[in-house]
Each structure stands twice: as structure tokens, then as C-alpha cells.
Amino acid sequence: MSTATVNVDPNVDHSGPTTPPRRRSRRLTTLFGRQPLGMALAAPYLVFLAVVFAYPLGLAVYMSFHHYFFTAPGAQVARPFVGLDNYKTALSDPAVQRSFLNVVEFLVINVPLTVVLALVLASALNGAARGRTFLRVSYYVPYVTASVAVVAVWLFMFSSDGVVNQLLGPLAPSPSWLVNSALAMPVIAIFVTWKQLGFFILLYLAALQSVPKELYEAASVDGSGKFRSFMNVTVPGVRPATTLVVILATITGANLFTEPYLLTNGGGPVGASASPVLVMYQKGIEQGSPDVAAAIGVILVIGVLAISLINRYLLERD
Amino acid sequence: MSRTRSWPRIVLLVIGAAVFLFPFYYMIIGSLQAKRDTSIGGLVPTHAITLHNYAQINDKVDLIQSLVNSGIFTGGVILATVVFGVLAGYALARLHFRGRGSLFALMLLVQVVPFQLLIIPLYVMIVRNYGLADSYMGMILPFAINSTAVFIFRQFFLALPEELFAAARIDGAGELRILWSIALPLVRPALLTAILITFIGPWNEFLWPFLVTKQASMQPLAVSLANYIDNVAGRATNPYGAILAGSVVLAAPAVALFVAFQKHFTSSELGSGVKG
Numbered sequence: 001m002s003t004a005t006v007n008v009d010p011n012v013d014h015s016g017p018t019t020p021p022r023r024r025s026r027r028l029t030t031l032f033g034r035q036p037l038g039m040a041l042a043a044p045y046l047v048f049l050a051v052v053f054a055y056p057l058g059l060a061v062y063m064s065f066h067h068y069f070f071t072a073p074g075a076q077v078a079r080p081f082v083g084l085d086n087y088k089t090a091l092s093d094p095a096v097q098r099s100f101l102n103v104v105e106f107l108v109i110n111v112p113l114t115v116v117l118a119l120v121l122a123s124a125l126n127g128a129a130r131g132r133t134f135l136r137v138s139y140y141v142p143y144v145t146a147s148v149a150v151v152a153v154w155l156f157m158f159s160s161d162g163v164v165n166q167l168l169g170p171l172a173p174s175p176s177w178l179v180n181s182a183l184a185m186p187v188i189a190i191f192v193t194w195k196q197l198g199f200f201i202l203l204y205l206a207a208l209q210s211v212p213k214e215l216y217e218a219a220s221v222d223g224s225g226k227f228r229s230f231m232n233v234t235v236p237g238v239r240p241a242t243t244l245v246v247i248l249a250t251i252t253g254a255n256l257f258t259e260p261y262l263l264t265n266g267g268g269p270v271g272a273s274a275s276p277v278l279v280m281y282q283k284g285i286e287q288g289s290p291d292v293a294a295a296i297g298v299i300l301v302i303g304v305l306a307i308s309l310i311n312r313y314l315l316e317r318d
Numbered sequence: 319m320s321r322t323r324s325w326p327r328i329v330l331l332v333i334g335a336a337v338f339l340f341p342f343y344y345m346i347i348g349s350l351q352a353k354r355d356t357s358i359g360g361l362v363p364t365h366a367i368t369l370h371n372y373a374q375i376n377d378k379v380d381l382i383q384s385l386v387n388s389g390i391f392t393g394g395v396i397l398a399t400v401v402f403g404v405l406a407g408y409a410l411a412r413l414h415f416r417g418r419g420s421l422f423a424l425m426l427l428v429q430v431v432p433f434q435l436l437i438i439p440l441y442v443m444i445v446r447n448y449g450l451a452d453s454y455m456g457m458i459l460p461f462a463i464n465s466t467a468v469f470i471f472r473q474f475f476l477a478l479p480e481e482l483f484a485a486a487r488i489d490g491a492g493e494l495r496i497l498w499s500i501a502l503p504l505v506r507p508a509l510l511t512a513i514l515i516t517f518i519g520p521w522n523e524f525l526w527p528f529l530v531t532k533q534a535s536m537q538p539l540a541v542s543l544a545n546y547i548d549n550v551a552g553r554a555t556n557p558y559g560a561i562l563a564g565s566v567v568l569a570a571p572a573v574a575l576f577v578a579f580q581k582h583f584t585s586s587e588l589g590s591g592v593k594g
């Protein structure tokens with residue numbers, strides 16, 4: 001942040017509309033705060049959050065406990081309370097069960113890979129002598145590019161006669177990567193790791209700036225090699241950033257839609273790479289059961305929150 | 319850590335860069351080849367560089383109309399984020415009003431709950447209840463104010479010295495005038511960072527505009543290209559070059575922006591937003 005000095009314009013309008021705060025009645029101040037103008041400035045954002053975030057969140061919970069279906073705008077219909085029926089329907093559906101297992105498989109591959117690669121590359125980049133700008137930009141180029149655009153390239157690289165199989169020759173898996181029910185999800189997990197890594201490298205780079213240099217000096221005086229000082233100084237030093245990276249990567253994983261939809265043509269062989277959001281789309285919008293889809297969404301949010309809390313507890317204890 | 323030249327580190331960094339950049343190289347090469355060459359030799363373009371694929375994708379997907387739609391969608395979000403986000407960020411950072419703490423907590427909460435989990439209720443509201451299907455308004459609404467950008471604005475306004483504001487108030491400047499003439503010029507770098515971060519949301523978004531737009535003439539490029547990929551994936555024709563040409567057109571603006579303004583997308587700019 002630059003600290004430019006600013007000369008306050010002496011010609012400002014002195015007859016401005018502001019009333020000095022001390023002249024305002026104390027009761028109004030307690031009611032609206034010292035600068036009620038803040039309410040007016042923040043109002044559009046508050047309305048936005050209420051309309052696009054709070055209300056839909058409430059509606060999702062409401063839908064998941066009622067028999068809800070699409071109607072013409074303005075039509076008044078009964079939407080009876082059905083208790084946990086939608087949750088039972090969702091959880092007993094094999095496609096839904098499969099999609100939750102898929103996202104677990106995704107997270108098990110994606111999250112550790114993301115944390116390790118992002119931290120290693122960020123530390124390497126942090127110590128690099130030259131070319132830092134070029135490297136940094138090349139790392140985040142996938143992150144800023146549309147999934148749809150890079151999915152197309154991966155689709156061709158991993159197709160049965162694609163360049164990856166050409167390179168592997170006889171080692172190429174059969175059936176090929178994206179149509180192989182055991183390999184489709186791992187390919188998607190690696191794709192997402194590749195695409196998001198640049199952003200997490202930036203987060204780690206920021207965190208690395210706050211690890212005290214004296215600790216590295218102390219470690220090297222004690223005779224620690226590079227690997228030891230990485231494990232004993234860097235890893236604990238960036239622990240808060242690791243918590244953040246794990247939580248953000250988990251949220252990204254829970255949001256997975258575009259990649260299974262396009263890479264594996266709508267969920268892959270026998271739903272082997274369908275994600276919960278993809279199943280939500282199929283159930284809610286294609287098959288017209290928004291209530292069951294909302295229940296899947298609520299289960300997923302609870303799952304994400306639970307994983308985040310466990311991560312926090314595991315990574316930040318002691 | 320000392321900035322030293324060590325070979326393992328250089329090798330690691332260069333391999334990393336190659337892995338990140340290779341698919342982009344392959345995208346451009348593939349989009350320029352007349353015939354699909356999947357062999358290893360096809361990695362080096364030796365024959366027949368052509369723009370035919372770009373003409374072909376333009377035949378299947380109206381590129382100009384799709385780019386205009388992407389532009390309106392993205393532009394609308396950036397405009398709303400800058401105008402309302404700056405106001406909200408300024409209020410959250412510098413004005414004492416009732417409910418400020420709750421609003422700040424709500425803003426943080428928004429970033430934790432995954433947006434795509436709200437798609438079903440948002441679809442019911444915006445498409446079914448408000449009848450905003452196939453409209454720019456319907457596309458823009460859920461993205462209108464980017465909370466990360468509001469957060470960045472708040473952090474930058476918070477970093478300005480209080481004396482500046484006190485001096486301006488003594489001189490009789492109103493709060494809006496202080497915001498416009500004093501605070502805003504000082505946070506110009508934050509403005510660029512916030513615009514960059516906001517840009518990649520709607521420009522790259524697929525799921526939401528895919529749900530909202532059914533008419534091809536309203537679809538942003540990410541959606542029309544995805545529909546084309548989905549439609550031709552099963553056919554035996556050779557649409558690869560055309561798809562990759564479309565991918566280049568979709569990727570180019572975002573990559574160009576982030577390369578040109580890379581100074582404003584660094585760990586220190588983001589760090590101020592992340593560390594709180």
C-alpha cells in the first residue's frame with residue numbers, strides 16, 4: 001500500500017450539509033450509530049445479500065422439508081410439510097450415494113495434492129533468484145481461465161487416441177482415462193488441482209512473507225539442511241494459511257459441476273464421476289424435483305461445514 | 319530465506335511452469351492445425367497453419383454475439399461491484415453505524431457457503447418466480463456484488479490514516495465528498511485488483527448462465543462453447559480444431575488482462591484481503 005501524502009483541498013465547500021455529531025441528539029446516535037450515513041451506503045449491499053444469499057438459503061431449507069414443485073409464476077398451490085421425506089428419498093438414491101462417495105474420492109486426492117504442491121512451489125518461488133514474475137504468472141494462468149476452455153484441451157489430451165496415450169504407448173489404460181470408471185474421478189481431481197493451484201500458491205506466498213527469517217537462520221546454525229528447515233520452520237510457520245487452503249479447496253470440491261459435466265459427458269460411465277451438484281441439477285431441474293435437490297444441497301452444506309470444522313480442529317490444535 | 323541459485327529449485331520451478339503452460343500451448347497449436355494430429359509429432363506444428371478452425375467455430379456458434387453477451391454479463395457485474403462495493407467497503411471501514419459488525423460477519427459467512435448450493439432456490443426465484451430467464455438481469459443478479467471485492471475495498475480503506483479523514487472533516491467536507499475526493503483516489507490499486515478478481519467470476523462462469531439462458535442468442539461464450547462441445551462429443555466428425563479455436567477466444571481476454579495487470583494480482587495485494 002503506497003502512503004502518498006494528500007493535501008486536503010482548502011477550497012472545499014464549508015457550508016456542507018454535515019451536522020457536527022455532538023449537536024445530534026444522543027438517542028438518535030444510540031439508535032443509528034455515530035454516522036448513520038454508513039447505513040445508507042451499505043444498504044444496497046445488505047439488500048443484495050438478503051435477496052441473493054439469505055433468502056435462498058432459507059428457501060432451500062424450506063423446500064427440503066416440503067413437497068415442492070415448479071409452478072407457473074404467481075400460482076397458489078399447497079406445499080405440504082413432509083418432514084424428512086426428501087432427505088430419505090435423496091439418501092436412499094444410489095445415484096446420490098455414488099455422487100457423495102465420488103466427492104470424497106475427489107477430496108482425498110485433490111486436497112493433499114493441492115496443499116503439498118502449492119506449498120512446495122510457493123517456497124521454491126519465494127527463494128527464486130530470477131524470473132519470479134514470469135513463473136508466478138504462468139502458475140496462475142489456469143486459475144484465471146474459464147473451466148470450459150481448458151476442459152476442452154484436457155478432453156483431447158486424455159481422449160483414447162490423445163497425446164497422453166500416445167506418449168504412454170502400450171501403458172495407456174483401457175478403457176481410456178475419461179471413460180474408465182476407476183480413472184475418471186482421479187483425472188478430474190488432478191485437473192482441478194492443476195487449475196486451482198496458482199491461487200493457492202499466491203496464498204502461500206503471502207503467508208511465507210510473515211515467517212520470521214531469524215527462524216531459518218537459527219535452523220541453519222543448528223545444522224538443519226534445506227529439507228529439515230522446510231519441515232520444521234516453513235510448514236508450522238504457514239499453518240493458518242494451510243487451514244485456509246484446505247477449507248477453500250474443500251469448498252471448491254463441493255462445488256464441482258463443470259468438470260464432470262463436460263470432461264466425462266454428464267457424469268461419466270455409470271455415474272462414476274457425477275458430483276453432488278451435478279446430481280442436484282439432474283434431479284432438481286431436469287427431473288423436476290427441486291425439493292429433493294434442495295435436500296441434497298443442505299446435506300452437502302452440512303458436510304462442508306463439518307469438514308471445515310474438523311480441519312480447523314486438526315490443523316490448529318496445540 | 320536467501321535468494322540463491324540452486325539447481326533442484328530451478329528444475330522444479332521450470333517443470334512446474336511447463337506443466338501449467340503446456341495445455342495452453344496445445345490449445346493454440348490445436349486451434350491452428352487443419353487436421354487433428356494426435357501423434358507426438360503433432361506437438362510441433364510443421365504443416366498447414368490455418369485460421370480455418372476459427373471460421374468454422376464462428377459458423378456453429380455466433381462468436382460476436384456470444385462475446386457481447388459475456389461482455390454485458392461481466393460488465394454489469396463489475397459495474398455493480400465497483401459502485402455498490404466501494405460504498406459498502408467504505409462504510410464498513412470508516413463509518414460507525416448500527417449493524418456494522420453484523421454486516422461484516424455476514425460478508426465473511428457468504429464466502430464460506432458454496433454459491434452453487436444455492437442454485438436450486440435461486441433458479442426457482444429468478445427463473446420461475448421473477449421470470450428473468452433469458453435476460454441479462456437474471457444472469458447478473460446472483461453475481462452483482464462480489465463479496466471478495468467488498469472485502470478488498472474495506473481492507474484498503476481501513477489502511478488509510480485516520481488523520482486524513484479528521485483533517486477533511488475539520489475543513490467541513492461531507493462524508494461523500496471525503497469518499498470521492500480523498501479516499502477513492504488513494505485506493506486506486508485496490509480498484510484494479512478488485513476488478514480483476516471480479517472479472518474472472520462471470521466471464522468464466524458456466525453453471526448459472528447455463529441454467530438461465532436457453533436461447534442461443536442470449537448465451538455467454540462459456541455456455542455456447544460448452545453446448546457445442548456437449549453436442550458434438552458423440553459424433554464422429556472432427557470438431558477438435560473448432561472447439562480449441564473457441565477455447566482460445568474464450569481464454570484470451572482473461573489471460574491477456576491478467577498478464578497485462580499482473581502487478582495488481584500479487585500475493586501482497588491478495589494477502590491484505592486474506593489476512594484480514
